[in-house]
Amino acid sequence: MSGRSHADRLEILGCVVDRVSLQGATAKLEKLIETAGIHQAIVLPVNSLMYGRRDRRFLDVCNQASIVLPDGMPLLWASRLLGAPIPGRVAGSDLMWELSRVAEKREYSCFLLGSTPEVVSKLERVLLRRFPRLRLVGSLAPPLSRLFPAEVNDDIIRRVNATRPDILWVGLGAPKQELWIHDNLKRLDTRLAIGVGAAFDICSGSVRRASPLMQKAGLEWFHRFLLEPKRLFRRYFIQAAPFLPLVLAQRVRRLFSYRSAAVHGRVR
Secondary structure, eight states, X not given: OTTOOGGGEEEETTEEEEOOOHHHHHHHHHHHHTSSSOEEEEEEOHHHHHHHHHOHHHHXXXXXXXXXXXXXXXXXXXXXXXXXXXXXXXXXXXXXXXXXXXXXXXXXXXXXXXSOXXXXXXXXHHHHHHSTTOEEEEEEOOOOOSSOOHHHHHHHHHHHHTTOOSEEEEESOTTHHHHHHHHHGGGOOOSEEEEOTTHHHHHHTSSOOOOHHHHXXXXXXXXXXXXXXXXXXXXXXXXXXXXXXXXXXXXHHHHHHHHHHHHHHHHO
């Protein structure tokens, strides 16, 4: 968790999340790009956090990342309940637009890794239309598989490293993209690797995003569910359902801990 101070982060159900808005996240990512080393950034929605409760390795990956960004209104609601409000949501698609704007201005090079050839091709065109001077140095849609065979993985890394991008955008879907970045971070010749999942589809225009009203109401997940009900039913209605009750339990435990500490303090 390089450079992450306690004042700027919050632990939610065992996962340390940075308390930043979209603008604050962009500024921190720009600083990471200018900092020595290779950095992993994670855009964390509730379903990924809940996955981390079932898979300790994924939770460890999140807590070792240079920055973990809050994607989803439920995380903001949880932060308020826990007494340390997060100032704003950082959606992967919003971040792609904002960081690409900074990349164009600062002449950072970018590589797109993920999704399908059709989506990546559309995304390239959209990004260059919006940011004509963006240094988009390469793209690759790897074969769809839960795990890449060693020879495929080596080829991916070789093709990325041939361009030495400052920013590596990875759209392999969670948790695969976060685990892949973590496992290969030391082999990648980049400054910042960031998993953005559905942002490839949304920013390319391949998938329509929820209306601003639904986003503000915290219902973007429901919009996505309506688009893919069979695939997303279990994720949203079973796996993510316990999130707020668990956060409430965390809040209650914290209150009892504070009271116990206060009592012992008076005794002493």
